[in-house]
Amino acid sequence: MRLFTHTVGTRGASLTCYIQEPDEGLKNATVRPAALILPGGAYMFLSAAESEPVALAYAAEGYNTFVLRYTVGPDSPVAAAYEDGQAALGWLRANATDLHIDPAKIVAVGFSAGGHLAASLGAFGPERPNALVLAYPGVEGPTARAGVSLADAITPEMPPAFLFGTVGDDVVPARQWLSLLQALESNIVPFESHLYMLGPHGVSLAKAHTSNGRAAGVSPDTARWFTDSVRFLTAIFGDFLVSGEPQDYSQLAARATYGPDMPIYRLIEEAGPAAVLEVHIPALLERLRGSAGSAMSLRQLSEFAPDHLPTATVERISADLARFNEVTA
Amino acid sequence: MRLFTHTVGTRGASLTCYIQEPDEGLKNATVRPAALILPGGAYMFLSAAESEPVALAYAAEGYNTFVLRYTVGPDSPVAAAYEDGQAALGWLRANATDLHIDPAKIVAVGFSAGGHLAASLGAFGPERPNALVLAYPGVEGPTARAGVSLADAITPEMPPAFLFGTVGDDVVPARQWLSLLQALESNIVPFESHLYMLGPHGVSLAKAHTSNGRAAGVSPDTARWFTDSVRFLTAIFGDFLVSGEPQDYSQLAARATYGPDMPIYRLIEEAGPAAVLEVHIPALLERLRGSAGSAMSLRQLSEFAPDHLPTATVERISADLARFNEVTA
Amino acid sequence: MRLFTHTVGTRGASLTCYIQEPDEGLKNATVRPAALILPGGAYMFLSAAESEPVALAYAAEGYNTFVLRYTVGPDSPVAAAYEDGQAALGWLRANATDLHIDPAKIVAVGFSAGGHLAASLGAFGPERPNALVLAYPGVEGPTARAGVSLADAITPEMPPAFLFGTVGDDVVPARQWLSLLQALESNIVPFESHLYMLGPHGVSLAKAHTSNGRAAGVSPDTARWFTDSVRFLTAIFGDFLVSGEPQDYSQLAARATYGPDMPIYRLIEEAGPAAVLEVHIPALLERLRGSAGSAMSLRQLSEFAPDHLPTATVERISADLARFNEVTA
Amino acid sequence: MRLFTHTVGTRGASLTCYIQEPDEGLKNATVRPAALILPGGAYMFLSAAESEPVALAYAAEGYNTFVLRYTVGPDSPVAAAYEDGQAALGWLRANATDLHIDPAKIVAVGFSAGGHLAASLGAFGPERPNALVLAYPGVEGPTARAGVSLADAITPEMPPAFLFGTVGDDVVPARQWLSLLQALESNIVPFESHLYMLGPHGVSLAKAHTSNGRAAGVSPDTARWFTDSVRFLTAIFGDFLVSGEPQDYSQLAARATYGPDMPIYRLIEEAGPAAVLEVHIPALLERLRGSAGSAMSLRQLSEFAPDHLPTATVERISADLARFNEVTA
Numbered sequence A, B, C, D: 001m002r003l004f005t006h007t008v009g010t011r012g013a014s015l016t017c018y019i020q021e022p023d024e025g026l027k028n029a030t031v032r033p034a035a036l037i038l039p040g041g042a043y044m045f046l047s048a049a050e051s052e053p054v055a056l057a058y059a060a061e062g063y064n065t066f067v068l069r070y071t072v073g074p075d076s077p078v079a080a081a082y083e084d085g086q087a088a089l090g091w092l093r094a095n096a097t098d099l100h101i102d103p104a105k106i107v108a109v110g111f112s113a114g115g116h117l118a119a120s121l122g123a124f125g126p127e128r129p130n131a132l133v134l135a136y137p138g139v140e141g142p143t144a145r146a147g148v149s150l151a152d153a154i155t156p157e158m159p160p161a162f163l164f165g166t167v168g169d170d171v172v173p174a175r176q177w178l179s180l181l182q183a184l185e186s187n188i189v190p191f192e193s194h195l196y197m198l199g200p201h202g203v204s205l206a207k208a209h210t211s212n213g214r215a216a217g218v219s220p221d222t223a224r225w226f227t228d229s230v231r232f233l234t235a236i237f238g239d240f241l242v243s244g245e246p247q248d249y250s251q252l253a254a255r256a257t258y259g260p261d262m263p264i265y266r267l268i269e270e271a272g273p274a275a276v277l278e279v280h281i282p283a284l285l286e287r288l289r290g291s292a293g294s295a296m297s298l299r300q301l302s303e304f305a306p307d308h309l310p311t312a313t314v315e316r317i318s319a320d321l322a323r324f325n326e327v328t329a
Helices: A052-060 A078-094 A113-124 A174-186 A224-237 A249-254 A264-269 A271-280 A282-288 A298-304 A311-328 B052-060 B078-094 B113-124 B174-186 B224-237 B249-254 B264-269 B271-280 B282-288 B298-304 B311-328 C052-060 C078-094 C113-124 C174-186 C224-237 C249-254 C264-269 C271-280 C282-288 C298-304 C311-328 D052-060 D078-094 D113-124 D174-186 D224-237 D249-254 D264-269 D271-280 D282-288 D298-304 D311-328
Strands: A002-008 A013-019 A032-038 A064-069 A101-111 A131-135 A161-166 A191-196 B002-008 B013-019 B032-038 B064-069 B101-111 B131-135 B161-166 B191-196 C002-008 C013-019 C032-038 C064-069 C101-111 C131-135 C161-166 C191-196 D002-008 D013-019 D032-038 D064-069 D101-111 D131-135 D161-166 D191-196
Touching: A002 A078, A013 A052, A013 A078, A032 A052, A032 A078, A032 A113, A052 A064, A052 A101, A052 B052, A064 A078, A078 A101, A078 A113, A101 A113, A101 A224, A113 A131, A131 A224, A161 A174, A161 A224, A174 A191, A174 C174, A191 A224, A264 A271, A264 A282, A264 A298, A271 A282, A271 A311, A298 A311, B002 B078, B013 B052, B013 B078, B032 B052, B032 B078, B032 B113, B052 B064, B052 B101, B064 B078, B078 B101, B078 B113, B101 B113, B101 B224, B113 B131, B131 B224, B161 B174, B161 B224, B174 B191, B174 D174, B191 B224, B264 B271, B264 B282, B264 B298, B271 B282, B271 B311, B298 B311, C002 C078, C013 C052, C013 C078, C032 C052, C032 C078, C032 C113, C052 C064, C052 C101, C052 D052, C064 C078, C078 C101, C078 C113, C101 C113, C101 C224, C113 C131, C131 C224, C161 C174, C161 C224, C174 C191, C191 C224, C264 C271, C264 C282, C264 C298, C271 C282, C271 C311, C298 C311, D002 D078, D013 D052, D013 D078, D032 D052, D032 D078, D032 D113, D052 D064, D052 D101, D064 D078, D078 D101, D078 D113, D101 D113, D101 D224, D113 D131, D131 D224, D161 D174, D161 D224, D174 D191, D191 D224, D264 D271, D264 D282, D264 D298, D271 D282, D271 D311, D298 D311
Parallel strands: A032 A064, A032 A101, A101 A131, A131 A161, A161 A191, B032 B064, B032 B101, B101 B131, B131 B161, B161 B191, C032 C064, C032 C101, C101 C131, C131 C161, C161 C191, D032 D064, D032 D101, D101 D131, D131 D161, D161 D191
Antiparallel strands: A002 A013, A013 A064, A191 C191, B002 B013, B013 B064, B191 D191, C002 C013, C013 C064, D002 D013, D013 D064
């Protein structure tokens, strides 16, 4: 991991970057989706529980992540934070190659005031995230565009959004989220929303280590919002590419039959099958006895080392082994 | 996060350290449990998918994490890796304060050969992890002590262990794990074990980004081993301390009654209750109209700002509000 | 289980009753919460996938369950179904003792048109369910009270409600649910809502066996709405009462110490501890060798059979066993 | 559901049958897998918590289920229970058509002594279940065949088995399960095993309503053994057949474009697109205004009612709507 802090915008906002770098042992993860984390704090401060712990949570799901500590304070206009967010998005896209991220797969993840900021980036642009995760977002109040409310600013260009909150929140009431969801719906913006009944404002990941010591902020049920958000994003961005087939039951069942799929150590254990191997592959058999390679089947060994065990030999051995299946049945 | 690499042992093994530092906004997480990650690779190489991604996964659960890249290679004895592990444990404990970890809450998390190494650290000591997570561990083969098998080395001093594997594994057969579990059981070492039926060797976190592109290594079901391991460790180490009470339904239900628990914005919306507030707190009422603070109840506002709203005032207002409940019913 | 069908209302609506009866082996489940299942079908038919499978799902969570096949058809007014629902609620409460249900813990679970009906029962009364689970409910359209929309009918007397749907639903658009949630919110009715992004109308439990063969209706993620609904209801109704303490790690750890918590079979296995038992309880030791009871500890055996093994004896044995701990360490 | 009790065997053992019958609204569930539930009770009694609640849990997953109350008592040989089990399996297979079950998809689910019985049916035959779920099974003790232990009786004909238990169990120690798993492994019988660290004997589904009031028996983590068992069985038996495609994100995204996939109510809301509809389908437009059908897109309406809205008309409308997309962008 490369960990560094970059300054964005004109007011000294910092962007802490958690970059997982390409590795030949992770060959389908050379380019990653990006999560831009926007902590909350009423545009007055920046919540620690909504900063690095969240960056690590998305990093653990394969994202390269970025915590933006945007401009806040009693005299700071919302527009300042908004400009920081625009600058961060622009810098991420301009440096996507170096950051090993896909510039078309950037999610802004905002909490409370940071959710207001994330949604504002999606609503106003011109740099828009490609998806939004809004955790108990502030919705009312001034936006970066004077006189335009957040809900009113939403157009069909708004990225798809995931919204999570608790009805027990007494800082941002649920009606604010419902008005935001209605704006999404009427603009046909795909969304997902999980509003849990119980829980206070500001639960972050709803785990003990992000609770700042407050029991009311911990809930294994509510904590599922995070994994739900990852699934939501995967539906939009796609997952890291994989190929080949999953293992299935028939493969395991085939191991119980004397033949090319039975583990070699099992063939060796019984006199009859062992004698067959002795006939066809005496030297190889000697090397296999007691070695870790004997956990493989003949078929697997042949794929792994075709020079030592050609397919044709496997077929001949299998034909000779077939009679032991009759004896067993 | 502080990210750095430290050299341990006499052969240049490296320990990459992911240190989450204390923050006043995370006040119950100033000291964290530690996870020492031991990647697999048959003592010949070190698997990338079992290194940093695992460190990040435990970091996201609040751990400070450490990836040990121990000595491997065709001519390297198992004892060399073992000595690296001992050195790493010793260094972690000697520097626990600076690393913000609890020296009595160190789990060794090992995969395949790394699982063999983790179990060896627990079996032989003298530096022992406080718990073990063994993912499809190698069990047979030479150990750091000539002629003593891993299973035979286990005594009641072995730390509690979590063992995960797949029966479909054809590199380390399940019988090896079962012999290890039996050694734990007969020494009354508490353990937990999840052996899934399907899946190949080396699935790491069983997610796409740790699969190295192999579909057979991805399974949302098998991936639960990780969260199960965290729960297992929490049962042993305890969780980050929290205090106070969780929110419950009765608190939400109380909000619907005219009184000290109803959100202030709701009291303001209706003429009768608003008039009561006008009588008791005219100036405060003016400030509350349209402000974010109006999402609070009178009781909460009184707790938050007792100088502006004394308890006695809340009680008087509540008495006057009571009659509206009769009207509603 | 007692399974029978009762006719309710004036039009021959049927109520299929799945009654789990008291059993001395289930002594904290003599009175159960009740789930009144209201299948969907546009008030034209009744969906099989939203009937018995749902009744069985809640039954498996400990509920006594009831499927109401209310009056439907092209010429049937919504008010007819509503009257059936009122009659069913009345009958459940009048016969609560015989049905082994708590008359104050009745949830109406409605799907699509059945969700419209469930919400109508909660909105209009006079018999109201104690909680609502609304799966992709219809919200617009005529109600049982001419000219009054469902959303407008909601008052603070509405029971707490759980609402689930998919944004991909093209039969009931999400805006309908949002308007319903807003009506709940503005009446301070506690609610929970899970709106998943993907999925068509009518997924029922989102499992293969309730999909009627349609792949789009199956999703292990969306299927979580059901378990979420059970958790929601438990927060309101409370759970079946339990007492005593859960097992914790310290209890397991104590088993590894020679003393009253070590399994007796372990004490017997070693010469020294076995000799101690031989001194104190020779006859009992004879009976314990090889018996299933030897899995217990002395403390447990003493609790189970104090006449055979008094507490004082356990204490004397424990004192004599203590020295073996020193040897081991 | 058809609920009835049938007598099997020669000693009056009862089989309670929970039969979900075919329904045209559940057309992929006309034939179901079967679960034969074998409660525990040390062959002395039959545990209520391991009987009907388990039958209902598998029924809720689509199984037809059967609780066998086999012969128990102080003087009853294990062989009597075994014969009851053989008789039950024989009767299930002979009556598979009437019971709407697949005779090749019968799982025996046994708890404690019932797990011993289930495993015995699999080991000895001749009627064998097609899969086994063994919850904290007894393993030691006499079997139906004198002098042959359960573990020794296992051959490759043993059906695949799922084994669950808790290491905290002090009635059946984990070593018994490990010896059973080893017998499976050495006979190459596919298996899955979840041994949780904490929890006493006899937790059944580990939920409050099956705990008989004992807090130590309740754990949402341990309760996952049940869903894990269903997944295990699905891997072996296959799932209920479904066809067609799941919904994906691109389908939702397409709804935001003026054209055949946009919901009709949205087209109607705006003057331009509404005028296009007015030109092409004036009469249909009149009927769609305010109707539930307007939630469909033109493409869906055309599929649903091709006589009223031919494909060619949809194409012409779509061509005319295309220009509105340019205006929006």
